[in-house]
Amino acid sequence: MATSTATTPLAGEPAKAPRGDTGTGRSWALGIWSLLAVVFLLAPVVFMVVFGFNDNRGRFNVDWQGFTLKHWGDAFDNGDLTDALKNSLTIAVISTIGATTLGTFLALALGRYRFRGKTATELFVFLPMATPEVVMGASLLAMFLVVGISTGYLTIVVAHIMFSISYVVVTVRSRLQGMDPHIEEAAKDLGAGEMATFFRITLPMILPGVLSAAVLAFALSIDDYAVTSFNNGQTTTLPLYIFGAARQGVPPTVNVLSTMLLLVVLLLMLANVLIQRRLARRDRGAARA
C-alpha cells in the first residue's frame, strides 16, 4: 500500500521476545482476519485516492474511466472549494494553538497539584469526550441564538477549541505521569523561580506530549463536520463542502484535495515522530551528564 513507507519512523518500543508458538494454524487465521479488517478500514481511503486520478466524463465521478492527472492540475481552480479549504486550514491552526495552550495548563494543574475539586474537574474534563457531537453543536447554537451572537468563522473557532481541550488535557497528562517531579523541585531548590522553572524545566520536559496533543487537535478540527454544521453561519469548511456534494457525487478535485491533506497530516506525524526521537535522545543525553 502507498503508506508502507511510514513504518520506519514509527518504530516505537522494541519487540517483545517471541513466546513459545501456540498453534500456527490459529495464528494464520488471526493474521488473515486482521489483514481483512485493515483492508476494510483502508478501502474507502484507497478509493478516495484512486478516484482523484479518474478521467471522469460529465459531473459524476462514479465509474473508473481511465487514468488522468488533470484534477491534480486544476485542484485549486474551484473558488468555493479553495475558500472552504482555506477556512478549514486557518480554523485548524487557530483552534490548535488555542486548545493546546488552554489544555496544557489545565493538564499541568491536574498532574502537578492536589487541590479541592480535582476529581470533579477530572470528570468535567471527561464529559465533552462522552457527549455526542450533535448535542454539543446543537446546544452551542441554541446558546448563540439566545444570547444573540450570529454564527460564522469565529463561532466555529470557539467550538473547535471547546471540543479539542479535553483531548489535549488527556494527552499532555499522560506525558506528565511519566515525569519525575523531583527535577522541578531540584531546580527550585537551586534558586530558579517559578517562571524559570516552568520555561527551562517543565515545558521542555512535557514538549513531546504538547506536540502530540497539537497534532491531535489539528486533526480533530480539520475533520469536524457535525459540530461545525451547527455553528458555521455563512462560512464553509472543507467537510461542509464535501457533505453538500456527497449526495450527488463528490467532484474529483475534492478527492485530490483530501489526498493532499492526507499527505500533509502524514508528514506532520512523521515530523512529530522525528522530533520526539530527537527529544528522547536529548533527554537520554541529559540524564547521562
Add this chain to the structure above:
Amino acid sequence: MRLRERLLPWWFAGPALLWLLLFFAIPLVNQLSVSLMSGNSEVGYDLTWSFSVYGDAISTYGDQFVRSVLYAGAATLIDLVIAFPLAYFIAYKAGRWRPFWLLMVVMPFFVSQVMRTASWKLMINDDGPIVSVLRDVGLLGTDGRLDATAGAVILGIAYNFLPFMVLPLYAALERIDRRLIEAATDLHASHFTAFRKVTVPLAIPGVFAGSLLVFIPATGDFINAAILGSPNNLMIGNVVQSKFLTVLDYPTAAALSFLLMTAILILIAIFGRLLGTRTLTEAAS
C-alpha cells in the same frame, strides 16, 4: 502566601475550565430552557415552561430514537467482532510490526469522516464493484442494492467508529501480564481455556471502554444516515439537525438533544458504577 499557593492550580486550570463552562456546560443547561420555550421563528420565543414538548417529541420521534439505539448497538457489536481478533493480533503476534499495524488502524482518521463516508457511498453504489460481486454470488437479488438501506447505514457507522474499538481493546490486552497466561498453560490449561479464563476476563475493561466509545458517538451520528441512508433510515441526530437548521423548531430540537444527552449520561453513570470512573476516564485516553 498559603492562599497564593492554594490558588495556583486554579490559575493554571482556570482559563480552560472557563472555556468549557461557557461553551460546553452552560449551553447544555441552556438547552433545557430553550426546550421549554414556545413560539416560532417569526414572533420569537418565550419561556413558557411547556413540558408537553417532551411528550410530543417522544411520541413523534420514538421511531428515530429506537432506530438510533438499534443501529448504534448493531454497529458496536460488529466492531467488537472485527476488533477483538485484530487487537489480539496486534498485541501478541505483530511483534516489531506493531507500530505499523497501529498506524493502519488510525489511518482513516487522517481523512475527513465525511469524505470517507462519501467514498463508502461510491463503493456500495448500485453499479459499483461490491454490489455486482454480491449479486453474482447471490447474496443480493439481481436488483438488490446496498445504497440507501439500513445495512449501509449500520456498516457505515461500524466503519467510521471501528478504530475507537480497536485502540482500547489493544491497550487492555497489551497491559495483561503474560506470566498469568503462561501460568495457566503451565498448570495444564489448554490455550483455549487460558484464553477464555484469563485473557478475556482481563480484557473486559477494554471491551466496555471500546463499546462506550463506539456506542455514544454512534447514537448521535447523523452523517452516515444522511449520506448512506434513505428517508426511512433517519436517526435522532438527523432530526435534531433538520429541526435546528431547516425547520427552525428550536424547542423540539433542544428537547430531543437534551433527551439524547440525558440517556447517555445515565449510560455513563451505569458504566462508571460497573467499572469505576477512573477506568472510564483512562479508557478515553
